[in-house]
Amino acid sequence: MDLDALRHGNFSKLGEAITDWEQMTKKLADLQKDAESNLKSKADKANWVGVNASVSRDFITKTAAEFADAHTQANSITKILSDTRGELIGYRTQLSEAIARGARQSLTVLDTGEGTFTVTGNTRPDWASDPSGKTGAADQKEVNALREEIEDILTKATQSDNSAAKALRLIVDQAKYGFSDASYSDRDSAAKAVAAAEKLAKMAKKPSGMSLSDIADFNRTMEKYKADPLFAEQFAKGLGAKGTLQFWTEMTSAHAGARGSELETMKSLQQNLGLTLATASFSDSDAMQHWKKDLVAERNTNFVAANSPNPVGALGSQVISSLMRKGVYDTEFLDAYREKLFKADKGAGDAGTHDLWVKGHDALDLVFGDGNGRDPLEGLFDGLSHNPEAAVHAFESKTDLDHMLGTTMYTDRGEFLGRALEAATTGVTVGDSTQHALPHSETQVQIMKNIMEAVAQPGGGSDLVSKGLGDSLGNMAASYMPEISQTLAGHGAESVFITDSDDPDGLGEVRDVVRFLSSVSADPDGRAGIIFGESIYTSTLLDSHLTDPSLFDGPKEQVIDNIGKNAGIIEGIVAHSVADGEVRDAAEGEKDYNEALKAKGDFAKTWIAIGLANVSVPNEYGGAAMGAVAGGMVGAIAGSVVDRVLKGQELNGVKDEALYASAQDLYNARDSVSQQTQWAAEDTIRRHDLDLPTDGTNDLIRNAVNDGWDASSQFLSGTKERPSG
Secondary structure (H helix, E strand, C coil): CCHHHHHCCCCHHHHHHHHHHHHHHHHHHHHHHHHHHHHHHHHHHCCCCHHHHHHHHHHHHHHHHHHHHHHHHHHHHHHHHHHHHHHHHHHHHHHHHHHHHHHHCCEEEEEEECCEEEEEECCCHHHHHCCCCCCCCCCHHHHHHHHHHHHHHHHHHHHHHHHHHHHHHHHHHHCCCCCCCCCCCCHHHHHHHHHHHHHHHHHHCCHHHCCHHHHHHHHHHHHHHCCCHHHHHHHHHHHCHHHHHHHHHHHHHHCCCCCHHHHHHHHHHHHHHHHHHHHHCCCCCHHHHHHHHHHHHHHHCEECCCCCCCCCCEEHHHHHHHCCCCCCCCHHHHHHHHHHHHHHHHHCCHHHHHHHHCCCCCCCCCCCCCCCCCCHHHHHHHHHHCCHHHHHHHHCCHHHHHHHHHHCCCCCCHHHHHHHHHHHHHCCCCCCCCCCCCCCCHHHHHHHHHHHHHHHCCCCHHHHHHHCCHHHHHHHHHHCHHHHHHHHHCCCCCCCCCCCCCCCCCCCCHHHHHHHHHHHCCCHHHHHHHHHHHHHHHHHHHHHHHHCHHHCCCCHHHHHHHHHHHHHHHHHHHHHHHHHCCHHHCHHHHHHHHHHHHHHHHHHHHHHHHCCCCCCCCHHHCHHHHHHHHHCHHHHHHHHHHHHHHCCCECCCCCCCECCCCCCCHHHHHHHHHHHHHHHHHHHHHHHCCCCCHHHHHHHHHHHHHHHHHHHHHHHHCCCCCCCC
């Protein structure tokens, strides 16, 4: 920065610009609030159908998010500009004071252009006889001291100006068509993030020179900034796509077999590096667009550590995927990478995927923790499980879905695939309890239908459950209890089994739904998911109908009978399937189930919070009025349902049997369903002070559950071969 530019700088125009940005930020804050509380809130509750369900709701959701990003970006720009202006005015004051002080010492400061200046001493007549030894010119030490002071001021001012300009350009370039969500309170915080990224990228280019202490420092910085958009982009760009993959290859090679604190450091580094790259993937700047394309292009490159004696290293796809296990990656990037990986995997056939990815890479271990990372589809599936939109794109092709399900017979990727399918069908990021489950789209219901058909296929479909998919399939069944209930009940049941699904009748044939539930029941975790999902759905249905008679145009007794019978059918299918499979004779299996029930119960609490297995009433059935109830009273009743199972509460009047504690007796299992449903009705009557006879309601539920239980056996017999006797 030129001396005169700072000394005589007029910052009034910058001040006016800041005022304009401040006003813009306030207006955008109001628009953001309006978009979230009105536009998006109403869209979430609306009963979308047809094109509106798949296009309009998604468009409105993204538009509301853009208003939020616009406010964030404007706020960051305002604060960076304001902070920079304050700093530059401060440096101008320091410069003026230094020059004035120099003048009192007879020192002249002149701007010589292009960032240079001179400091010279003025001649004074009285210095000729000065006993101090001055000979007509200022002391050179004073000249040097002033020059250094001014150089320091100009250097800081230049850094402030340049770093602000760099940060502002990066923020604006983050989003090509929309706005960035990069949030900074001042120029200094943005500048520090960029500087930290440049430092780490420089270190990562020479991984062989990084000691464990260096790695620990590296990791601490990445832990601090992993969610910072400017840091993430600068780090990724600074290292480059190929450099990023080479860095992780070197790290995994140098620290292979790590133990103790070293292992924990490397596990943390892998997670933080993955999260950082996930953040970077959302940048739409030209540089990051090239980085993402280059990363995908390196998927077949052989990456070998510098000191490795083995010429066969890791494929780029294996390295990329090993870093995808944590974090939410950009949808377009996941789509592009997934298309290439799926094409290669399908080319090998269901049985050839092991040889395609794993064979020849026996010494490879790219993951500090779970598995070894040789199958890149595992990491990709985890990446998809964190991005439901990308997961839907991945499995909307039945051909792709069927292939991936088929490969689980020959690989260990089943559990990873299950999590990805769970995200695709439920629309909820696996492990995220902060999201609210949106209504199932037609595409999601179709994916669920295809999954059910695959599991229901005679002669091997049920084997999918034992290939690591059981837990996720149970969770998916819980999410689809409304659609499952409508399918089992048949046409005309929509006013009983209320839902806001875009395609409540879209699960297809009853036989496939029955066979699916039966097959998933063989897995302890899957069975627990079905039971909790049904129990939560049943309790919220009862509460909704008993407190709002307008939902069903008919007597209360009729709707209670339908709900009770449905509970008996679904849980009867589960119990009879377990009995048919002779699981009742396996003590170890019973132990596994009880443990799964407890673990799933803790997880089911989050389903209630996010509405995964709850009743979500569309507007045509009074959804607007039910909104507040679903988040309050209904949630409390559903929570009680889960608590009773977790606490092992005993059945009333039955020989000391706890709810669902044993599947050794079909009648005890039936009584568990009846008791749980009766308690849910009692909760509703008591909490809402309803004028309903408790004994009569309980008797009605008992008879309905028993009828459903008997019908469940007929459902099974009509859809699959069962053991005789």
